[in-house]
Amino acid sequence: MSWKTFSALLARDAHVARRNFLQLLVQTLLQPLLFVFIFGKVMTTSGLMPEAYKSILLPGIMAISMVLAGVQAVSMPLIVEFQFTREIEDRLLAPISTGWVAFEKVVAGMFQSLAAGLVVIPAAWLIIGHGVNLSFAQPVLFAAVALAVAMFAAAGGLALGCSIGQTQIGLMFTLVIAPMIMFGCAYYPWSALASFPILQKVVLINPLVYASEGLRATLAPQFPHLPMMVILPALLALDGLVVAFGLSRFQKKALG
Amino acid sequence: MGVGIRTEDLRKVYTSPPPAAAGAAGFSFTASRSRGPAPKGAGGKNAKKPEIVALDGVSLDVQPGEIFGLLGPNGAGKSTTVGVLTTRVRPTGGRAWVGPHEIWKDQVAVKQLIGVVQQRPNLDFALTAREILLFHGAYFAQPARERARRAAELLEEFKLTDRADQMVRGFSGGMMQRISIARALMHDPQVLFLDEPSAGLDPQTKLMLWEIIRSYNRAGKTILLTTHNMEEADALCQRIAIIDHGHIIAQGTPRDLKGSLPGGYLLRLRFSQTSPGLTARLQALPGVREVKTVDGQAADLYADRGGSLIGEIVAAAAAAGAELADVHIAEPSLENLFLHHTGRSLRE
Numbered sequence: 302m303s304w305k306t307f308s309a310l311l312a313r314d315a316h317v318a319r320r321n322f323l324q325l326l327v328q329t330l331l332q333p334l335l336f337v338f339i340f341g342k343v344m345t346t347s348g349l350m351p352e353a354y355k356s357i358l359l360p361g362i363m364a365i366s367m368v369l370a371g372v373q374a375v376s377m378p379l380i381v382e383f384q385f386t387r388e389i390e391d392r393l394l395a396p397i398s399t400g401w402v403a404f405e406k407v408v409a410g411m412f413q414s415l416a417a418g419l420v421v422i423p424a425a426w427l428i429i430g431h432g433v434n435l436s437f438a439q440p441v442l443f444a445a446v447a448l449a450v451a452m453f454a455a456a457g458g459l460a461l462g463c464s465i466g467q468t469q470i471g472l473m474f475t476l477v478i479a480p481m482i483m484f485g486c487a488y489y490p491w492s493a494l495a496s497f498p499i500l501q502k503v504v505l506i507n508p509l510v511y512a513s514e515g516l517r518a519t520l521a522p523q524f525p526h527l528p529m530m531v532i533l534p535a536l537l538a539l540d541g542l543v544v545a546f547g548l549s550r551f552q553k554k555a556l557g
Numbered sequence: 558m559g560v561g562i563r564t565e566d567l568r569k570v571y572t573s574p575p576p577a578a579a580g581a582a583g584f585s586f587t588a589s590r591s592r593g594p595a596p597k598g599a600g601g602k603n604a605k606k607p608e609i610v611a612l613d614g615v616s617l618d619v620q621p622g623e624i625f626g627l628l629g630p631n632g633a634g635k636s637t638t639v640g641v642l643t644t645r646v647r648p649t650g651g652r653a654w655v656g657p658h659e660i661w662k663d664q665v666a667v668k669q670l671i672g673v674v675q676q677r678p679n680l681d682f683a684l685t686a687r688e689i690l691l692f693h694g695a696y697f698a699q700p701a702r703e704r705a706r707r708a709a710e711l712l713e714e715f716k717l718t719d720r721a722d723q724m725v726r727g728f729s730g731g732m733m734q735r736i737s738i739a740r741a742l743m744h745d746p747q748v749l750f751l752d753e754p755s756a757g758l759d760p761q762t763k764l765m766l767w768e769i770i771r772s773y774n775r776a777g778k779t780i781l782l783t784t785h786n787m788e789e790a791d792a793l794c795q796r797i798a799i800i801d802h803g804h805i806i807a808q809g810t811p812r813d814l815k816g817s818l819p820g821g822y823l824l825r826l827r828f829s830q831t832s833p834g835l836t837a838r839l840q841a842l843p844g845v846r847e848v849k850t851v852d853g854q855a856a857d858l859y860a861d862r863g864g865s866l867i868g869e870i871v872a873a874a875a876a877a878g879a880e881l882a883d884v885h886i887a888e889p890s891l892e893n894l895f896l897h898h899t900g901r902s903l904r905e
Contacts, residue, residue, distance in 0.1 A: 303665075303698060305695075305698035306696050306697070306698060309692060309695035309696045309698070310696065312692070312695065313681075313684075313692045313695075316684075316688070316692075317683040317684070320683070378683070385677075386677075386678075386679060386680075386682065387675075387677070387679040388679060388680065388681050388682055388683070390645075390675065390679040391679070391680075391681055391689075391692075391693060391696070391740065392681075392696065393645065394643065394644075394645070394668055394671075394673055395668065395696035395697070396665050396666075396668040396669040396696070396697060396698075397665060397668075397696075398664060398665055399664075556645065556646065556647050557571075557637075557640050557645060557646035557647065
């Protein structure tokens with residue numbers, strides 16, 4: 302593997318991301334931040350939601366933003382690049398194996414996912430104002446969870462981007478992304494599903510559950526959450542699975 | 558020291574429509590391309606996906622430092638051959654090498670040696686023309702200063718300097734083709750693949766491209782180009798392989814290939830009707846080498862002279878009770894060669 306080639310591929314993605322910076326920012330952060338404003342600010346200030354909800358919501362919003370950013374950053378360009386115009390061809394002909402070209406996409410997506418996560422927390426905090434109670438007492442664990450979430454998001458984008466065509470993007474959002482967000486324990490802790498025992502088991506197949514619960518466990522440990530002994534292994538297993546699946550989809554799509 | 562290309566009995570069978578990776582824009586196989594469920598009577602075991610044989614035992618030997626042309630109609634297997642040779646299409650059978658490297662086993666080493674211009678421009682639309690060249694150089698680990706210099710040179714050579722810093726999205730087809738070629742030359746590859754390079758270029762740009770190909774070749778580089786244009790193959794290539802339906806039907810220098818035609822001249826004749834008697838009379842005319850009758854009315858006549866035969870043909874037709882309705886005389890050409898081997902015109 303040539304590091305020079307790999308870093309040139311990364312530089313290309315960074316260059317394009319910089320060029321589309323504002324659009325990317327709005328695309329990934331506007332929706333979660335609007336949600337923060339309504340539920341974290343309007344609803345809590347009016348007394349419809351308890352004050353504590355602010356701190357429950359923030360880690361979930363971070364999880365959503367990271368997953369959305371990672372999935373979109375990788376899948377959207379890939380869908381276009383694999384279309385009729387085959388824009389990706391030049392990179393497939395770069396002197397590096399096809400697997401590394403795909404993995405570069407994952408790494409680039411991870412950066413964008415992490416950036417989104419790191420931007421959304423202070424932005425949401427600013428919107429909500431006082432009453433947020435987050436802890437940064439476990440930086441290593443927090444970093445590990447954030448990295449695992451970013452990897453899952455970017456690899457998921459790779460798998461989706463290589464599996465669907467341009468005409469199915471809308472369908473992807475209604476069919477995959479929307480249910481994942483709603484059942485992803487982002488807007489509520491997993492324990493809140495206790496009164497729906499079957500649903501509570503079923504949502505465990507949703508990767509976003511581990512992302513939300515993992516970030517909640519490190520940022521707002523005062524609230525009930527899944528044990529870290531479940532979250533980290535689950536996230537790592539998902540990472541491995543989705544990366545492997547995404548790479549094989551990419552190989553299939555790239556070669557005739 | 559140049560780098561050669563060799564293939565041994567290359568086969569490629571598609572079980573689904575060929576992906577764009579093969580670059581086969583003009584795929585025109587008659588085989589069914591639908592992937593619908595097999596007919597009910599076929600039964601589970603025997604149910605087979607429709608198969609499209611794109612390459613059927615292609616063996617080529619391209620010498621280091623030569624301009625080699627792959628000539629054939631759309632759908633003949635040219636783009637698939639280029640796809641396999643450039644690591645982009647996985648062959649179903651057979652082997653191929655670029656220099657000492659077996660392509661499927663040593664892809665990275667092969668990619669290092671080759672530059673590729675595909676049939677359809679496949680530019681990175683998120684970048685400007687200059688950035689396309691700069692990043693391409695970076696993928697090949699060229700130092701920053703060298704890439705900047707080389708990119709500027711190529712932009713100048715391809716007359717793109719004034720548009721260099723614009724996004725390529727708004728470029729015309731010809732400009733996209735020029736930047737594609739510049740990109741392929743950026744890392745100074747030992748072997749250059751050009752798939753239908755002059756399709757869509759205006760005559761002036763085409764001549765410029767031919768000159769660039771020739772001068773690149775003079776620097777000792779190997780060039781493999783595909784074309785369905787025999788003038789281009791004739792003018793540019795030192796050796797040619799004629800390909801049809803995934804088979805190589807003839808291979809050699811343009812001169813040898815043309816010389817291999819019986820007679821050289823082709824007279825395409827149309828009569829009110831043909832008969833074995835007429836064929837025999839035509840065959841007996843002095844200078845006629847071969848007569849092929851086509852669908853009851855037409856005859857292709859290979860001979861070592863052209864117009865001077867007409868009088869005798871008219872007489873022979875009259876003697877056989879037929880009337881000559883149409884004549885077309887073609888001088889020795891690759892077109893005739895293709896027709897001779899396949900019974901079809903390259904342009905069809």
